[in-house]
Amino acid sequence: MSADVFLFWFLAILTLAGGLTTVLVTNPIYSALSLAFTMIGVSALFVSLNAYFLAGVQLIVYAGAVTVLFVMVLMMFDLKHELITFTRGKISGLVKAGLVALFAGLIVGSVLITSDVFSKSGGAPEAVIGGDTTKALGTILFSKYIFGFEALGVLLLIVAIGAVALARSKGGTHAK
Amino acid sequence: MGHDIFEISINAIKLIVVFLLIVQAVPVLVWLERRGSAFIQNRLGPNRIGPFGLLQLAADAVKFFFKEEFVPANAVKLLYYAAPVIALIPATLAFAAIPLGQPVQWNEYLFRLQGYEINVGIVFVLAVSSLAPYSILIAGWGSGNKYALMGALRASAQVISYELALGLSIVGMILIYGTFNLTEMIQAQQAPLSYSLLGFTLPLNFLPAWGIFYQPLGAIIFFAASFAESNRLPFDLAEGEAELVAGFHIEYGGFKMLLFFIGEYGHMIVASALMVLFYFGGYAIPGISLADLNQWTADHTASANAASLLAGLLTFVCFFIKLSIFLWIFIQVRWTLPRFRYDQLMDLGWKTMLPWALFNTVLTATFVYLAHL
Amino acid sequence: MPLGGVIFIAIFVAVFGIVILFAASRFGTRKYDPVKFESYECGIPVQEKKDTKISVKFYLTAILFILFDIEIIFMYPWATTFRDFIKSGNGGYVFFSMLIFIAIFIFGLFWEVKSKALEWE
Numbered sequence: 001m002s003a004d005v006f007l008f009w010f011l012a013i014l015t016l017a018g019g020l021t022t023v024l025v026t027n028p029i030y031s032a033l034s035l036a037f038t039m040i041g042v043s044a045l046f047v048s049l050n051a052y053f054l055a056g057v058q059l060i061v062y063a064g065a066v067t068v069l070f071v072m073v074l075m076m077f078d079l080k081h082e083l084i085t086f087t088r089g090k091i092s093g094l095v096k097a098g099l100v101a102l103f104a105g106l107i108v109g110s111v112l113i114t115s116d117v118f119s120k121s122g123g124a125p126e127a128v129i130g131g132d133t134t135k136a137l138g139t140i141l142f143s144k145y146i147f148g149f150e151a152l153g154v155l156l157l158i159v160a161i162g163a164v165a166l167a168r169s170k171g172g173t174h175a176k
Numbered sequence: 177m178g179h180d181i182f183e184i185s186i187n188a189i190k191l192i193v194v195f196l197l198i199v200q201a202v203p204v205l206v207w208l209e210r211r212g213s214a215f216i217q218n219r220l221g222p223n224r225i226g227p228f229g230l231l232q233l234a235a236d237a238v239k240f241f242f243k244e245e246f247v248p249a250n251a252v253k254l255l256y257y258a259a260p261v262i263a264l265i266p267a268t269l270a271f272a273a274i275p276l277g278q279p280v281q282w283n284e285y286l287f288r289l290q291g292y293e294i295n296v297g298i299v300f301v302l303a304v305s306s307l308a309p310y311s312i313l314i315a316g317w318g319s320g321n322k323y324a325l326m327g328a329l330r331a332s333a334q335v336i337s338y339e340l341a342l343g344l345s346i347v348g349m350i351l352i353y354g355t356f357n358l359t360e361m362i363q364a365q366q367a368p369l370s371y372s373l374l375g376f377t378l379p380l381n382f383l384p385a386w387g388i389f390y391q392p393l394g395a396i397i398f399f400a401a402s403f404a405e406s407n408r409l410p411f412d413l414a415e416g417e418a419e420l421v422a423g424f425h426i427e428y429g430g431f432k433m434l435l436f437f438i439g440e441y442g443h444m445i446v447a448s449a450l451m452v453l454f455y456f457g458g459y460a461i462p463g464i465s466l467a468d469l470n471q472w473t474a475d476h477t478a479s480a481n482a483a484s485l486l487a488g489l490l491t492f493v494c495f496f497i498k499l500s501i502f503l504w505i506f507i508q509v510r511w512t513l514p515r516f517r518y519d520q521l522m523d524l525g526w527k528t529m530l531p532w533a534l535f536n537t538v539l540t541a542t543f544v545y546l547a548h549l
Numbered sequence: 550m551p552l553g554g555v556i557f558i559a560i561f562v563a564v565f566g567i568v569i570l571f572a573a574s575r576f577g578t579r580k581y582d583p584v585k586f587e588s589y590e591c592g593i594p595v596q597e598k599k600d601t602k603i604s605v606k607f608y609l610t611a612i613l614f615i616l617f618d619i620e621i622i623f624m625y626p627w628a629t630t631f632r633d634f635i636k637s638g639n640g641g642y643v644f645f646s647m648l649i650f651i652a653i654f655i656f657g658l659f660w661e662v663k664s665k666a667l668e669w670e
Contacts, residue, residue: 064306
């Protein structure tokens with residue numbers, strides 16, 4: 001077993017363990033923290049695919065921003081007591097795991113059906129290995145996908161306005 | 177990590193040495209901070225143990241070892257213990273990616289004076305530093321204390337707010353050098369300074385082409401934001417003794433506290449190192465180009481190995497001197513400026529620094545566009 | 550590949566921290582005293598934690614941070630490839646498309662400031 005293969009299995013198992021913990025743990029804070037761990041694992045897997053920039057983005061956006069928001073909000077409202085009563089019981093964990101497995105199966109299945117992953121011999125595409133993936137990403141993003149990029153700007157603006165509107169709305173449980 | 181067992185073991189030792197550099201820098205910095213603050217406030221400071229009180233921190237470390245082990249009754253034990261350990265990781269990982277000197281060519285092996293060479297160094301450093309809020313949040317929540325939780329929320333809100341200005345101020349640098357690679361960025365700063373725009377060139381040969389001359393605004397924003405990122409005064413709202421007693425580490429003592437300290441000083445060291453790297457030519461000696469330096473060491477040593485080693489050592493010393501200057505500025509500022517109020521802090525981050533960083537980006541892009549037209 | 554080095558030093562640092570904490574916990578004295586182990590609240594008895602109300606501003610700051618962070622991340626690949634685009638003659642196109650993006654960014658920031666979402670009292 002070469003070092004790269006070992007590294008892949010090591011990271012894959014860690015990431016999967018993190019994902020499973022996220023779903024199965026009853027305390028929401030632990031759940032969010034293991035989600036962060038999973039995100040870090042996914043980012044390391046990106047590195048092992050030579051997608052350095054994507055790995056960085058995965059860390060900055062998902063582990064460093066989105067999951068920090070989750071953890072912050074969970075700590076702010078301290079939902080421990082409510083959620084523990086809500087998720088108590090042996091069945092609940094199984095149901096959650098089953099639902100997640102179903103969902104993951106759907107996603108993986110649809111990807112497999114619509115793409116021709118099996119027809120190739122596996123591994124990363126030739127052009128990616130050893131090449132400067134970051135520059136390639138920038139080049140394609142600002143030529144082929146330029147419209148999507150601008151649309152994303154508008155989308156983020158809408159989300160920002162929506163978030164402020166929600167936080168300001170009166171009458172909620174946390175209104176002033 | 178390498179091709180044969182020799183290279184792998186050297187690289188592993190290098191990583192450990194980089195980590196120990198941070199760990200041993202903390203006592204020195206704490207000593208410097210205490211003596212420096214005493215100097216600024218016209219006091220003596222610690223001067224009893226060892227020459228100039230230099231062994232004070234060794235004595236403190238021994239004391240920390242014999243402190244009582246203490247876990248508050250409300251604490252969540254696992255998180256309470258995990259937080260200080262996690263606090264060490266982001267700063268160490270970031271510092272290991274920073275080139276500290278010219279690579280040493282030893283026979284057929286090339287040893288870089290850095291933990292690991294990463295092609296997208298800037299993104300890696302930013303990404304790893306963006307994980308810093310976790311240890312703060314875990315500490316705040318894990319100690320089961322209201323003040324700690326408040327301090328943690330404040331600190332993480334502050335850290336993420338300033339991360340925006342920090343990330344945006346570097347975009348100008350990337351525009352000019354067109355790379356994420358830290359070593360390439362240093363090499364790009366070696367030529368003599370010259371401004372060129374629309375076919376006109378203004379040569380300033382007596383100055384090196386350091387980033388500060390191209391990006392003065394970006395440098396100021398970056399430096400100010402890195403103060404906030406490392407929770408130093410005037411941005412140490414997380415601690416805010418008057419309101420929050422000590423912030424997220426209120427329930428910590430002894431060695432657990434010391435680990436938080438190492439993390440905090442580690443962030444400070446990373447920020448200073450990045451400042452040197454982006455805006456002050458990295459490990460290059462001012463006035464002497466790397467080519468001249470390599471020539472000089474080749475003339476004064478017997479073998480190529482020794483020449484390379486000497487050049488690496490000289491550049492490392494130069495980097496270290498530049499780093500110390502910025503670390504001293506961190507300390508000087510801490511004892512000069514008073515703390516902000518929380519609303520002032522947030523206003524500064526969102527309404528002043530973020531727009532200015534955006535302005536800097538647009539301005540740089542315009543100049544780059546005009547210069548390369 | 551630097552990944553091995555990153556994982557190695559991360560694990561090393563974690564082990565270092567755990568060993569230090571463990572060693573320090575062996576040396577210290579331990580004396581039990583219920584008052585000592587109460588949460589520190591400046592000397593007064595511990596208040597019930599459930600009442601703690603925390604401003605929704607923290608949540609708002611975090612979510613706005615995510616949005617602006619994503620926008621900034623998109624400037625990174627632009628910044629690295631901008632000079633290549635200029636050399637290949639598409640500089641103006643890429644420059645103006647980024648200007649539009651930044652204009653949307655500025656509008657968003659302006660709107661947040663106007664709507665007092667970033668106001669802390």
